[in-house]
Amino acid sequence: MKESGDIGRVSRRSWLKTLFCGLGAVLVVNRVPARAASVESDLGSKESGPLTVRVSRPFDAETPVREFTSFLTPNHRFFVRSHFGPPAPDLIAEANWKLRIGGLVERSLELTAGDLKRFEPVTITAVVQCSGNGRAFYSPKVPGVQWERGAVGNAQWTGVRLRDLLVRAGMKEQARHVQFQGADRPVVASVPLFTRSIPLAKAIHPDTILAYEMNGRPLPLLHGAPLRVITPGWMADSCIKWLTDITVQAEEAKGYYMETAYRVPTTPVEPGGAAGGPSIPVEEMIVKSLIATPQEGESVKAGPVAVQGVAWSGEAAIAKVEVSMDEGKTWEPARLTGDAYPYAWRRWQYIWPAKAAGTYAILCRATDARGQMQPAASSWNPGGFLWNGWDRVTVTVTA
Amino acid sequence: MTGDGSVTREALGLNRKKVIAAGLLLAGGFFVLAMTTAAQEDDPVSVSAALAPRAEGLIIARCSVCHSADLIAQQRLPRARWEATVEKMKHWGAEVSGEEADLLVRYLSARYHPGAPDHLPPLDSEVRKAEPFSQEPAKDGPVTGLASRGAGIFEHNCQACHGTGAMGGMGPKLAKNPILKHEDLFWETVLHGRGPMPAWGSVLSHQDIADVHAWLLTR
Numbered sequence: 001m002k003e004s005g006d007i008g009r010v011s012r013r014s015w016l017k018t019l020f021c022g023l024g025a026v027l028v029v030n031r032v033p034a035r036a037a038s039v040e041s042d043l044g045s046k047e048s049g050p051l052t053v054r055v056s057r058p059f060d061a062e063t064p065v066r067e068f069t070s071f072l073t074p075n076h077r078f079f080v081r082s083h084f085g086p087p088a089p090d091l092i093a094e095a096n097w098k099l100r101i102g103g104l105v106e107r108s109l110e111l112t113a114g115d116l117k118r119f120e121p122v123t124i125t126a127v128v129q130c131s132g133n134g135r136a137f138y139s140p141k142v143p144g145v146q147w148e149r150g151a152v153g154n155a156q157w158t159g160v161r162l163r164d165l166l167v168r169a170g171m172k173e174q175a176r177h178v179q180f181q182g183a184d185r186p187v188v189a190s191v192p193l194f195t196r197s198i199p200l201a202k203a204i205h206p207d208t209i210l211a212y213e214m215n216g217r218p219l220p221l222l223h224g225a226p227l228r229v230i231t232p233g234w235m236a237d238s239c240i241k242w243l244t245d246i247t248v249q250a251e252e253a254k255g256y257y258m259e260t261a262y263r264v265p266t267t268p269v270e271p272g273g274a275a276g277g278p279s280i281p282v283e284e285m286i287v288k289s290l291i292a293t294p295q296e297g298e299s300v301k302a303g304p305v306a307v308q309g310v311a312w313s314g315e316a317a318i319a320k321v322e323v324s325m326d327e328g329k330t331w332e333p334a335r336l337t338g339d340a341y342p343y344a345w346r347r348w349q350y351i352w353p354a355k356a357a358g359t360y361a362i363l364c365r366a367t368d369a370r371g372q373m374q375p376a377a378s379s380w381n382p383g384g385f386l387w388n389g390w391d392r393v394t395v396t397v398t399a
Numbered sequence: 400m401t402g403d404g405s406v407t408r409e410a411l412g413l414n415r416k417k418v419i420a421a422g423l424l425l426a427g428g429f430f431v432l433a434m435t436t437a438a439q440e441d442d443p444v445s446v447s448a449a450l451a452p453r454a455e456g457l458i459i460a461r462c463s464v465c466h467s468a469d470l471i472a473q474q475r476l477p478r479a480r481w482e483a484t485v486e487k488m489k490h491w492g493a494e495v496s497g498e499e500a501d502l503l504v505r506y507l508s509a510r511y512h513p514g515a516p517d518h519l520p521p522l523d524s525e526v527r528k529a530e531p532f533s534q535e536p537a538k539d540g541p542v543t544g545l546a547s548r549g550a551g552i553f554e555h556n557c558q559a560c561h562g563t564g565a566m567g568g569m570g571p572k573l574a575k576n577p578i579l580k581h582e583d584l585f586w587e588t589v590l591h592g593r594g595p596m597p598a599w600g601s602v603l604s605h606q607d608i609a610d611v612h613a614w615l616l617t618r
Binding site: 053054055056057058140141143145146186187188189190191192272 | 465466467470473474475476477480484490491513560569595
């Protein structure tokens with residue numbers, strides 16, 4: 001009930017405010033006499049707030065990587081991504097919101113927020129990462145939101161097991177895929193809905209949950225209130241927000257966001273080449289690490305410098321993180337800190353003895369328990385998904 | 400035969416000179432203009448500057464219905480990718496004609512090409528002022544709106560945000576909206592935009608706007 005109180009408070013005014021909160025720049029654009037309006041002024045310097053805005057409407061924004069010195073990413077600093085922005089408030093208000101479960105089931109279900117609370121609650125700490133995180137680093141450039149490093153975060157998610165609901169509904173023998181639909185809608189009805197499905201095995205995995213809390217707080221509107229899917233270890237394109245409909249099916253979901261977008265080629269594609277060859281949906285995350293401090297462009301004093309960051313992989317643990325100070329010719333092991341939890345990221349630290357003044361590039365790469373190691377650059381793909389090239393920051397050492 | 404041939408050549412040579420001379424005299428101005436245009440087509444900066452007034456008007460009015468323009472300005476794509484993107488947007492419901500789509504592709508691939516810097520300087524506002532912003536010269540006298548035409552114009556340009564029957568959506572309800580009685584405010588808002596409301600001055604003619612206004616009054 002806690003979270004529904006919160007939803008009730010989402011008045012139309014505050015919803016509009018959320019919707020337009022990134023629109024300052026657009027406001028400027030249109031207040032200037034129309035002919036002086038410049039599309040670029042949308043892009044200005046937006047690095048100062050808690051988030052770096054990539055798209056102002058629908059709101060897409062990434063977390064500045066310096067935040068990743070903390071194990072959990074706070075809700076208001078967590079990256080935001082959606083295709084159409086949050087749904088109209090009446091669609092998800094407690095009085096109206098229902099979760100429908102149908103398709104290849106024995107009994108269709110309609111559950112209220114209160115009904116959900118009667119299932120056993122589970123809490124899982126998991127990394128959620130946009131499939132396009134790092135798209136901006138592909139060369140040649142790929143169309144789409146130009147995410148750099150921060151479309152990822154690690155949070156504690158509380159909710160119910162999807163399998164508990166599916167068991168309650170009873171699945172028919174032909175069930176192979178579970179489709180999700182959220183309440184978010186495009187401005188114009190001719191735009192395809194964001195409909196996705198996951199294979200049954202992932203859906204009935206005991207760690208796959210429908211979350212109504214994030215870091216111990218009711219799920220915020222921008223993160224999918226009242227309910228979102230969390231598929232630990234998988235990319236966020238499966239983590240549907242504002243969930244209203246679960247359909248058990250024999251086939252994968254149809255439509256643009258399943259059949260065309262969020263797919264990667266199964267055979268290498270020449271950089272700059274077109275999509276259209278054999279491909280599979282983006283599912284599991286791959287091994288990746290980031291340097292949180294020092295920050296890009298920072299000045300540090302000669303002497304020991306603490307290089308810190310995070311590393312994670314899909315369904316495997318992190319085995320090691322290494323740092324290179326010579327463009328990847330030689331690597332030194334970093335120390336893994338804190339405890340290891342499945343699906344969460346692991347923090348790491350490396351003490352770099354910075355001796356002489358000058359400019360240095362710090363590189364890091366992680367290896368997971370299956371032996372997968374981050375490459376210098378990920379192989380190019382037409383959607384610009386799954387970037388996991390070595391991370392890099394450039395710092396200046398002063399005497 | 401040889402003599403004939405040489406005579407012919409001489410005659411031709413003479414003729415050609417005459418033609419060229421006459422051509423230069425008559426069409427000198429056009430010739431210079433054509434040269435300049437050719438040079439501009441080669442240079443992305445001048446192409447984008449020349450197309451900017453109309454193209455940016457279209458981007459704000461037509462392309463910013465579903466997403467803000469920053470999603471467009473952050474791309475760095477070759478022409479073929481821009482063509483495919485604009486085609487996809489048309490298919491999804493962007494209200495651009497074939498001619499407008501061509502103009503957008505030319506503009507976008509000149510300004511946001513793979514070699515363009517990450518942060519582009521704002522377009523030179525002087526260049527843009529020199530271009531007539533509206534497709535039609537502003538009419539001085541009052542324009543009489545036709546409600547029957549206005550319905551279609553509203554559907555194609557305003558409905559996405561102001562809802563079916565102007566009953567409101569992401570933008571405010573316009574049916575019975577007091578602003579309809581304050582014509583100066585209405586025109587100011589529609590021509591120049593306000594906040595997330597796009598400016599329509601470069602996209603719709605004054606007749607179109609008057610027609611929408613007339614139709615809104617009937618709601």
